[in-house]
Amino acid sequence: MLPYKESLLILILTLVVMYGCAMCYIQVANNRQLEKMITLSEMKLSERIRDYEKGIKHAKESTTSCAREFQTRKANVEECTELLETHKTQIGLLKIIKTRQRERDECILKRDRLKAQYEDCNRDDTDIFKSGSKANKIKYFVLFIGYPRSGHSIVAALLDAHPHVVISHELHVVQLWRDSLIEKEEYSKYDMFKKILKSTGKTTKGGGFRSMNRTNKYYTLDVPGLFQGQYEDYIEIIGDKRGGAIIAIDNLKAEEITVELEKFQKFEGHPLKLFHIVRNPYDNIATRFMYNSLSAEARKDTFLNNEVWEDIKRLTKVVTRQASDYKRLQQFIDYFGDRVLTLHHEDLIADPESFLNKMCDFLEIECNSFYIETAAMSVFSNATMSRHNVVWNEELRARVDSVIQTYTFLSRYSFED
Numbered sequence: 125m126l127p128y129k130e131s132l133l134i135l136i137l138t139l140v141v142m143y144g145c146a147m148c149y150i151q152v153a154n155n156r157q158l159e160k161m162i163t164l165s166e167m168k169l170s171e172r173i174r175d176y177e178k179g180i181k182h183a184k185e186s187t188t189s190c191a192r193e194f195q196t197r198k199a200n201v202e203e204c205t206e207l208l209e210t211h212k213t214q215i216g217l218l219k220i221i222k223t224r225q226r227e228r229d230e231c232i233l234k235r236d237r238l239k240a241q242y243e244d245c246n247r248d249d250t251d252i253f254k255s256g257s258k259a260n261k262i263k264y265f266v267l268f269i270g271y272p273r274s275g276h277s278i279v280a281a282l283l284d285a286h287p288h289v290v291i292s293h294e295l296h297v298v299q300l301w302r303d304s305l306i307e308k309e310e311y312s313k314y315d316m317f318k319k320i321l322k323s324t325g326k327t328t329k330g331g332g333f334r335s336m337n338r339t340n341k342y343y344t345l346d347v348p349g350l351f352q353g354q355y356e357d358y359i360e361i362i363g364d365k366r367g368g369a370i371i372a373i374d375n376l377k378a379e380e381i382t383v384e385l386e387k388f389q390k391f392e393g394h395p396l397k398l399f400h401i402v403r404n405p406y407d408n409i410a411t412r413f414m415y416n417s418l419s420a421e422a423r424k425d426t427f428l429n430n431e432v433w434e435d436i437k438r439l440t441k442v443v444t445r446q447a448s449d450y451k452r453l454q455q456f457i458d459y460f461g462d463r464v465l466t467l468h469h470e471d472l473i474a475d476p477e478s479f480l481n482k483m484c485d486f487l488e489i490e491c492n493s494f495y496i497e498t499a500a501m502s503v504f505s506n507a508t509m510s511r512h513n514v515v516w517n518e519e520l521r522a523r524v525d526s527v528i529q530t531y532t533f534l535s536r537y538s539f540e541d
Contacts, residue, residue, distance in 0.1 A: 252359075253317050259358045264397040264487060265389070266291060266363025267298070269370045269456050271449040273411040274403040275469035277345055280365035282480065282499045284324055285347040287356035288489060290363075292323035297364045298373060298388050313392045320362060324353055347502040350495060360489050362394075367401070371452045378455040397487060398460055400453065403469040404537045405446065405524055406511035413442045413514055426513050434515035443520055447527050454531060466533050473507045476500035511539065 252259035266283070268276045277293070284291040297316055304311030346352070373381050389396045414423050417438055425431060457464050465486040472479045477500050484491035521539060528534045 253314055259355075261288075261358045261360050262362055262394050263360050263489070264363075265392050265394040266361055266397050266399065266487070267370055267385075268365045268367035268399045268401070269464070270367040270400050270402070270453060271371075271408065271412075271446060272368040273415060274367065274408050275401045275472065276365055276367040276399070278503070279399065279401055279467070279472070279483070281345040281347055281352065282502070283361070283483065285350035285352045285499055285502075286361075286484075286489065286491065286495060287351040287354075288358060288360040289351075289487075290320060290324055290355055290359055290361070292320040292364045294366045294369075295319060295323045295364045296366045296369055297392075298366075298370060298385070301388055301391055302373065302384070316392065317362060320364060323364075347499055349498050361397075361487050363397075367399075368449070371449065371456060378452045379459075382456065382459045396460070396463055398456070398464045399483075400457065400464050400466045400533070401469055402466060402533050404507075404509075404511070404541060405450075405528060405534060406516075406537070406539050407507070407509055409439070409442050409446050409524065410510040410512075410514045411508070412446065413439050414510065416442065427508065427510075430513070432513055432515060436515070436517055436520070439514060439516070439520060443523055447523070450527060450531055450534070457533075468536070470507055472503060473505075476503040 253262075268280065270276060280291045280293060283289050297320065300319070301311065301316065303309075370385075371378065371381065373384060376384065385396065413435075414426060414433065417433070417435060418426065426433065457466070465482070467479065467482065477496050480491060480496050480499055516539075525538070528537055
């Protein structure tokens with residue numbers, strides 16, 4: 125039997141060991157519990173992270189969607205703003221149109237009343253030109269110089285639509301005057317003025333050349349609502365449109381024709397004003413070629429169906445004639461100086477109102493906004509580029525380019541222009 129002290133010591137050691145084992149067991153159990161808690165927490169954390177990632181993705185998608193919707197609504201607002209401005213502009217234009225329509229209706233009524241005064245085509249109109257007549261306020265006599273198919277006719281039609289301008293169509297008054305001298309007929313300037321009036325429809329029903337379609341029935345030179353075939357109260361400008369023939373009267377030389385025109389000015393008694401209408405040489409030449417080579421119906425089909433014609437021999441002749449016309453024309457410009465106004469057909473198409481104002485300033489006549497705006501509405505919307513309806517070879521292109529470089533009034537043009 126162990127002594128009391130040793131037994132107590134063994135008991136104490138046993139208790140200490142048992143306590144230590146118990147503590148170790150508790151510690152292991154706690155560690156396992158802690159590991160479970162950590163694992164559970166990690167699972168919950170991962171789940172929360174996934175939820176957060178889903179939330180962030182959804183938020184990004186929502187943000188993108190909102191941005192797109194914002195841009196769409198912004199575009200809608202801008203579109204509505206533009207539409208509102210357009211409507212405001214349209215309302216303003218509608219008011220202007222109504223005003224212009226009322227003025228135009230009044231003008232048409234006035235024109236009809238004036239027309240009725242001249243229904244008798246046998247009435248003698250010579251008195252209106254004599255000294256002291258209230259209708260005779262003529263400042264200038266107008267002639268056109270240039271070449272066929274350059275746009276003279278539409279310009280003359282627009283001028284004749286002015287209430288105080290009378291322009292006949294291809295009456296060729298200079299040739300009539302020369303013929304009267306050769307045949308020694310009694311022919312006064314009053315006889316000539318009367319012929320101009322009759323030619324423009326001043327003393328006949330139905331108007332003159334401008335109130336009907338020309339031979340090529342796909343365009344008209346009518347200017348509705350103004351004074352074609354009429355004049356209002358008095359005449360400030362009178363003249364004739366016969367561009368190509370003026371620079372080739374009786375095959376005279378250019379310097380001889382200038383002398384004849386000075387004599388003609390003394391005969392008719394008013395300073396001359398000369399209009400020179402220029403068109404892109406390639407289009408001018410191509411159109412002259414087609415008028416010389418094709419029937420009216422063929423020309424119509426050419427423009428409508430965009431057909432292309434090839435005849436180098438004929439086209440060469442037209443190029444030669446056009447180059448000769450340019451040379452003669454330059455002599456006229458040099459001689460008459462500021463009595464000549466050079467205008468470009470393409471400018472009439474691009475900005476008819478500015479074009480009309482230039483003509484009015486040159487003739488020193490008043491052109492109110494109603495005349496300018498109404499006449500401008502009768503101008504074609506685009507120029508016919510007939511150069512593409514004929515075949516050009518390199519030699520002809522080079523010749524035309526050389527001509528373009530020779531004359532200042534052609535310098536703006538090219539085949540590509």
